[in-house]
Amino acid sequence: MWKKIQQNWEEWRGVILIAPSMALAVIGLRMIGVFQLLEWAALDQFFRWRPIEPMDERIVIVGITESDIQQMQKWPLSDRVLTQLIEKIQSQNPRAIGLDLYRDLPVEPGYQQFVEVARNTPNLIGIAKIEGDRLGESVASSPVLEELNQVSAADLILDGDGKIRRMLLSVRDSGGKTFYGLGTRLALDYLQDEGVELEMLDAHRGKVGLGKAIFSPLQPNDGGYVNADTGGYQIMLNFRPRFCLLSQQPCQLFETVTLSDVLDDRLLPDLMRDRIVLIGGKAASLNDRFITPFGYSFQEGGIRSGVEIHADLASHIISAALDGRPQIQFWSELEEGLWIGFWSTWGAILGWIFLRIRWKMIGVFFCGFGLTLITYGAFLLGWWLPVFPPLVALFGAAISITAYIGLLERHNRQTIMHLFEGHVTPKIAQAVWRDRHQLLNEGKLTGRKLTATVLFTDLQGFTTISESIDPETLMVWLNQYMNAMVNIVLNYDGVVDKFIGDAVMAVFGVPIPSTTTEAIAQDAQLAVQCAVEMGKTLRSLNRAWKASGLPTVAMRVGIATGEVVAGSLGSDQRMNYTTIGDSVNVA
Known part of the structure; x- marks a missing residue:
């Protein structure tokens, strides 16, 4: 039950926060007389109609x-x-x-x-x-x-x-x-x-x-x-x-x-x-x-x-x-406050559920027209109800929720860019952005169980090599290797999970999960093809290094397909997207 409440909160957080906030702001403006002349003008128009x-x-x-x-x-x-x-x-x-x-x-x-x-x-x-x-x-x-x-x-x-x-x-x-x-x-x-x-x-x-x-x-x-x-x-x-x-x-x-x-x-x-x-x-x-x-x-x-x-x-x-001709009657201040809150909520809901600005505007204007008809009908029955405060609450909430969505989208985009910058291809990044509402929760990629293929590589004898050449040359040599391997992973739609010294960990099938047997098999095939391509590239690198008097090296590769847990891991100050589970250890 708590999980369901939490899920509903995440889905409707903007409405829950903005609707009452806008209503309270409008009520405050009404109490200091901002709408008095406008309300008089609305009443006058109702008399004329x-x-x-x-x-x-x-x-x-x-x-x-x-x-x-x-x-x-x-x-x-x-x-x-x-x-x-x-x-x-x-x-x-x-x-x-x-x-x-x-x-x-x-x-x-x-x-x-x-x-x-x-x-x-x-x-x-x-x-x-x-x-x-x-x-x-x-x-x-x-x-x-x-x-x-x-x-x-x-x-x-x-x-x-x-x-x-x-x-x-x-x-x-x-x-x-x-x-x-x-x-x-x-x-x-x-x-x-x-x-x-x-x-x-x-x-x-x-x-x-x-x-x-x-x-x-x-x-x-x-x-x-x-x-x-x-x-x-x-x-x-x-x-x-x-x-x-x-x-x-x-x-x-x-x-x-x-x-x-x-x-x-x-x-x-x-x-x-x-x-x-x-x-x-x-x-x-x-x-x-x-x-x-x-x-x-x-x-x-x-x-x-x-x-x-x-x-x-x-x-x-x-x-x-x-x-029995009607007299002009009024609501209490509490009833007027609830009336303003009702229209503020409607404005926030319309701004939240309609993604296109055009549909937001149409929805809000129809609601505003309906509000005017309701208050005019109430006037004919002898009630002077607030007109401009709920209208301002309606439009204000819709505008505020639109701005809130814009800020949220910007924050989510920055989050995704921070987590995946340089680790995925534009194709995968676009897919992540498309499904961001399912993947992101409070600026983090939520932990999910899924079936993926993990590829793990390291260099044989790297410790000996690192002790035999000067540090500056070592870093240039290692970065040439890493750059070539990362490009290959990205070319095969893999995600570079992390670097551990000379080791590279790549995952296929995340963060967008593969849910069918065929898709899971396709991930495994891409991982194998990636490993083969890595081997070919390493042979080319070795020839170039040998000609330059640099050490040559052999690479070990491990591949495993199975259930993993993928999501954001770290602290508030530093967060990374990673994959954990038995399949990672097996690879």
């Missing part, structure tokens, strides 16, 4: 346009005009009226009329900008609406790139008083008539139930955020699509009429009955416009007025509570 949804008919917007301002010849609207507007809207019996206009100061004429109509309109909700370092300077609410406790927060939260993705369900002022966001307050008033009330599910975590919906406050590292300021009770706003997917033209989000339409009685009699009505500015000159995920900048369809964003929040809450 999302199919169009039906218009929410429970909400009507009374938008104050440039034409309305020109017609009134005054901004802000006088209290008299505002009173007339509220009276006409209230006459249609809406469930709630949201006034997205700051009225902290009287705007004469008509202030007393406004006070009177406010006191007689219990479903009229005004706004204030709540004080706080995070939210900027405060703007007070209308005094009469504050007295009636008919005030909500109009504060909007901008992300670092200037876009709105989050909204406040509620926020506390510096005195500790809690205000619902405008959209929240209007939605709760609407749902109250449906018999739907807020229910605390988990006070410690801030989890509340509302009809079919469960709301949890946004945490600093949820989704693509890193250390976000999540003061107040924030949620991700699940915007209704502004673009029609096919036409890429702005779509109607809510029933929208103008100030002039209402004042001039150009509305259907029951247009606002039992609906939420929001009053707010839509004119560009009012500077109440914000970039949403549907736009890259202040482009058509990419921006919404503040009143539309408050309407979006009201629609988000009502649709979730009554219709």
